[in-house]
Amino acid sequence: MKIIAGNWKMNGSIKELETMISDLNSIQTQNTVIICPPFTMLNKGSDKVSIGAQDISAHDAGAFTGEVSGKMLSESGVKYAIVGHSERRMYHSETNEIVAKKASNAIENNIIPIICIGETISEKEDGKTLEIIESGLRGSIPTGASKDNIIIAYEPRWAIGAGLTPTSDEIALAHDLIAKILESMNLAGAPILYGASVNGDNALEIMSISNVDGVLVGGAALKSEKFIPIIKAI
Numbered sequence: 001m002k003i004i005a006g007n008w009k010m011n012g013s014i015k016e017l018e019t020m021i022s023d024l025n026s027i028q029t030q031n032t033v034i035i036c037p038p039f040t041m042l043n044k045g046s047d048k049v050s051i052g053a054q055d056i057s058a059h060d061a062g063a064f065t066g067e068v069s070g071k072m073l074s075e076s077g078v079k080y081a082i083v084g085h086s087e088r089r090m091y092h093s094e095t096n097e098i099v100a101k102k103a104s105n106a107i108e109n110n111i112i113p114i115i116c117i118g119e120t121i122s123e124k125e126d127g128k129t130l131e132i133i134e135s136g137l138r139g140s141i142p143t144g145a146s147k148d149n150i151i152i153a154y155e156p157r158w159a160i161g162a163g164l165t166p167t168s169d170e171i172a173l174a175h176d177l178i179a180k181i182l183e184s185m186n187l188a189g190a191p192i193l194y195g196a197s198v199n200g201d202n203a204l205e206i207m208s209i210s211n212v213d214g215v216l217v218g219g220a221a222l223k224s225e226k227f228i229p230i231i232k233a234i
């Protein structure tokens with residue numbers, strides 16, 4: 001069984017989400033399917049499709065205009081929350097420390113954080129990919145994490161939305177390292193997703209790589225005709 005999560009970013013509408021959920025309800029799959037739509041559409045899940053948020057506040061409550069707490073998300077039926085997505089790290093200056101606080105807030109509210117890590121193009125060119133993966137993991141996973149209450153997503157930042165993917169060997173190297181580091185943190189078995197430019201054509205190959213437990217999909221998760229082939233690939 002694999003985990004297939006769709007990140008809608010700031011796209012879609014309630015009507016489009018309802019269509020997607022109804023399309024997903026009609027397919028047979030053993031895989032876990034998650035859709036992470038914008039905050040205004042969070043109460044739309046079904047037995048077959050879980051809903052995730054794209055962010056969560058690092059704070060519990062109070063004077064934090066524009067933020068949404070773990071308790072509020074949980075009350076809306078949210079089961080997962082993406083934390084530390086590269087676009088949050090890039091446009092909102094989120095550091096590993098902030099990401100760890102957000103992940104901790106999720107866990108405290110019975111929401112599974114999907115903790116994103118990955119290298120930029122300059123870090124890749126400088127040969128720092130594995131170093132960034134290690135510091136991202138050690139810095140972004142909060143105390144209180146267990147193998148059952150977190151998901152890791154390795155997303156090479158240069159490949160997101162770019163139609164580019166690392167080679168299968170590069171993905172295997174990254175995921176094997178992540179598995180090893182998780183083991184050293186007593187988190188062996190926590191699911192590890194790959195994300196960045198996943199589509200119906202490459203999903204099977206990517207999900208067949210060792211230590212790839214599923215995928216986090218952006219652009220190809222917006223329409224059922226592109227998302228369903230990824231769910232059905234394996």
Ligand code: PGA
Binds near residue numbers: 155219
């Ligand atoms: P992409 O996005 O599939 O469009 O590359 C992935 C992501 O941002 O999670």
